[in-house]
Amino acid sequence: MKRFIWQPIALFAVGVGFYIYNGVTWNTWLTYLPHIIGYVVICGALSWALYKKEQLTTKN
Numbered sequence: 001m002k003r004f005i006w007q008p009i010a011l012f013a014v015g016v017g018f019y020i021y022n023g024v025t026w027n028t029w030l031t032y033l034p035h036i037i038g039y040v041v042i043c044g045a046l047s048w049a050l051y052k053k054e055q056l057t058t059k060n
Helices: 003-026 033-059
Strands: none
């Protein structure tokens, strides 16, 4: 599996784990919702950047 696929998925799984843990223990689901949405955007940008980096290195 390519790095641009598994690395953002792994980081996303860790972030969702923290989100679920904080939501269950402190009952802060809606408080942290904007943070998890931003985290999804960051993971998507990471995936895109790694994909573009791989494309540039395989061209040369």
